[in-house]
Every structure is written in structure tokens, then in C-alpha cells.
């Protein structure tokens with residue numbers, strides 16, 4: 001089926017005036033003034049990523065094409081548990097009704113920013129989740145909608161799959177008011193997505209019927225605005241995402257925690273952080289989970305060049321934060337590298353200094369805690385506002 005994009009920008013990666021992709025190699029880095037001396041392996045990744053970027057630009061496969069194939073999932077296949085650290089303190093099941101994602105973020109943690117494959121949606125996913133819910137509701141757990149795709153995007157909205165998944169939860173709670181399942185929705189949706197109707201009911205209408213059992217956590221990135229509009233090609237704007245947050249709050253739906261993801265470190269001046277968190281605070285956000293950009297070297301070569309289109313100094317700094325040999329072991333899954341540890345901890349502390357006076361709390365995932373040696377005194381497992389890890393609200397279980 002053909003999809004109709006709800007968001008998009010006049011300027012995109014294909015028509016950036018005067019932008020010519022290059023090969024990020026030793027001489028490119030030197031010319032830029034990068035001091036770090038990356039390993040051969042790192043250089044090979046940057047070079048490969050540059051070449052792939054050039055090829056995908058020529059083929060028109062950098063960002064998703066709005067086409068969707070419908071498939072069916074095996075109703076007996078297990079629902080995946082979300083616990084990539086192996087030590088997450090919560091039990092969380094994943095809801096992933098789409099393979100690929102139409103938002104098309106070029107830093108996507110799931111695809112490493114590669115959106116060549118066509119999108120596929122599972123038409124029977126609501127039944128699949130409904131069946132699993134019926135079998136597992138006694139134990140305290142969350143459902144994360146969606147860690148591997150965007151929950152509220154064209155493929156789930158225009159097919160009604162998102163609406164039907166929410167209806168499965170509504171049916172479930174009507175049948176089992178004592179259910180220990182809770183719904184955690186982390187999403188880049190704006191107000192337009194929440195107002196999207198299918199068979200006469202909008203996402204917001206359905207949220208209202210789930211309001212004591214769910215939370216809606218907005219997902220927002222810290223980076224220059226023009227850069228964001230290129231590398232999040234089909235995402236709602238920040239203003240629209242804040243409108244979605246307020247719509248939820250006005251309707252009694254818990255929407256007071258944000259995933260701050262990804263954080264582009266060279267952009268983190270005091271002024272930018274104060275402005276960004278001030279905006280969140282004004283929109284009723286009281287908790288945030290920060291997540292620095294993690295990228296494999298192939299992906300970094302693409303992101304760096306687009307950032308450099310706007311600001312060469314930031315591009316230089318971006319590479320400095322990631323490519324030094326002593327940082328090569330600071331990796332998440334699939335070789336995604338995080339910025340060096342000392343800067344990461346420095347910026348977490350700076351964010352906390354800026355957000356404390358705003359009354360905001362912070363929660364972090366176990367992997368970050370372990371990598372950066374963050375103690376429970378600095379950031380408790382469950383913080384004073386009841387949030388933990390990604391921003392799961394522990395008090396949801398009191399309702």
C-alpha cells in the first residue's frame with residue numbers, strides 16, 4: 001500500500017543546496033583539524049559509511065519510501081523481552097508491529113540509520129498481543145510500544161494497527177481489571193498523530209480509555225534544529241511533539257517524562273541546554289532519560305558530513321568525541337560507539353545542574369550506569385518522582 005506522509009520538510013537530504021558528500025578518511029579528518037588518531041578499523045568504517053552514503057544518495061534510498069507491505073506474524077511466536085543490558089530491573093515486553101520505520105531517522109538505533117528495505121507491517125499484530133496479554137497478565141510488567149519502530153507512524157496509523165493494539169489493551173483491562181500489565185509508549189508523535197482517527201476513534205480517544213494504565217513519553221533530540229529536520233525526515237516537529245504532550249496532560253494521561261535521544265554532544269552549550277530543558281519544563285515534563293548519540297563508524301561518517309554542512313566546527317568536535325582508540329570499547333550493541341566516558345559523565349552532571357532548579361529528575365539505563373560508574377546516590381534506581389530506566393513510572397502499578 002502507498003502511504004501518505006504526515007510530516008516532511010521542503011529541504012531534505014536529497015536537495016541540500018551545495019552539499020556534496022565526500023569520503024571521510026585520514027586526509028579529510030586532517031583537513032578538518034581533527035586531532036584524534038583513529039585506528040585502521042575505525043577509518044575503514046568511516047570510509048565504508050561515506051561510500052555507502054554516496055551510493056544511497058544516488059539511488060534515493062537514504063530515507064524511507066512511503067510504501068508498505070502487509071504481512072502476518074505467527075501468533076505462537078514469543079513476544080520479545082526488552083532487556084538488552086541483561087540486567088534491566090524491570091520486566092518489559094516489546095510491541096513491534098512494523099519492520100522498518102517510516103520516520104526514517106538517520107541515526108536510528110535499530111537500523112544504524114539504514115532505510116533501504118521496504119516497510120512491512122503485521123496486520124494480525126493486535127491479535128498477537130491480545131493473545132499474549134491474556135496469557136501473562138498476572139505478573140507485574142510493562143509493554144514497550146515500540147522500541148524497534150515508531151508506535152504512531154503512517155504504517156500503524158493508516159492501517160489502524162495502532163488503534164487496534166490499543167483496543168486490545170482496553171478489552172484486556174475490561175476483562176481483567178486486576179491485570180499487572182502496563183503500557184509504556186515512547187514516541188516522536190505530534191498532536192497530528194494523536195488526533196489520527198481510524199473507524200471513528202482517534203489515538204487520543206483510546207489513550208483516554210487507558211489513562212490509568214499507560215504513560216506517553218515523548219522522545220526528543222538535542223541538536224541544531226535545521227540538522228534535526230534533515231536527519232529526522234518524517235518526524236513531527238518539536239513544537240508538535242510538545243502539543244502532543246500537552247494534549248495528553250489535558251486529558252489526564254500521564255505524559256510527564258521524556259526520552260532525550262539522541263544528544264549530539266557538540267551542541268551542548270549551557271545556553272542550548274537551558275533553552276531545551278526550559279522548553280520541556282514549560283510543557284510539564286518533570287523527568288528525562290538522557291541518551292547520547294551512539295553510532296557505528298559507517299553511520300557517523302554520514303551524520304558528521306550533514307552536521308558539517310551546517311557547522312564545520314561541530315563536525316570536527318563530533319568526530320573527536322567518538323573516534324579516539326581509547327574510546328573504541330565504549331560500545332553498545334552492534335558496534336555502536338558512545339562518546340568518550342569523561343565527556344559523557346561531565347555532560348550528565350551539567351544537565352543535572354541545569355535541570356535541578358527546574359525541579360526535574362533524571363533516570364538512566366543500566367548500561368549507562370555501568371559504563372560511567374554512576375552510583376545510586378547520584379541517580380537512584382527509582383528516583384524521587386517514581387521514574388526508572390527509560391522513564392518507566394513505577395507508580396503506575398499503584399493504580
Ligand code: SF4
Nearest residue numbers: 101103104105108149
Ligand atoms: S523513530 Fe525510532 S525506530 Fe523510527 S527511525 Fe527514528 S529512531 Fe528509528
